[in-house]
Amino acid sequence: MFLNLQTDIKEIVTEKFIRQKLNYMHKNPVSGKWKLVNDYLDYVHSSARFYDLGEKGIYDVIHYEEAMKISAESSEQTLFKTLSSKWRNDSAETSKFPNNLTISIL
DSSP: OOOOOOOOOOOOSSSHHHHHHHHHHHGGGGGGGTOOOOGGGOTTTOSSSHHHOOOOOOSSSOHHHHHHHHHHHHHHHHHHHHHHHHHHHHHHHHGOOOTTTOOOOO
């Protein structure tokens, strides 16, 4: 069996591109292919409510503007420490903090 691993990875270097990708991800659950919900704001696994309405969802979200600011001021290691520390401090239940936190800035 041959596994074809094609990717369409693009480095995000502008805020406009970040907003474009966030919009795509937020609207994906209502697209014809998936149609998981009627309104993209109702998809519980999305950060759309956080960005569009300022409401906290079921996951903690760090705004991309904050991540960009931290990234510009810090090294990658410091970025990880800062974001994971903020996540711990903002979480009501720190026991839910994963041991292997992965931070992706899209």
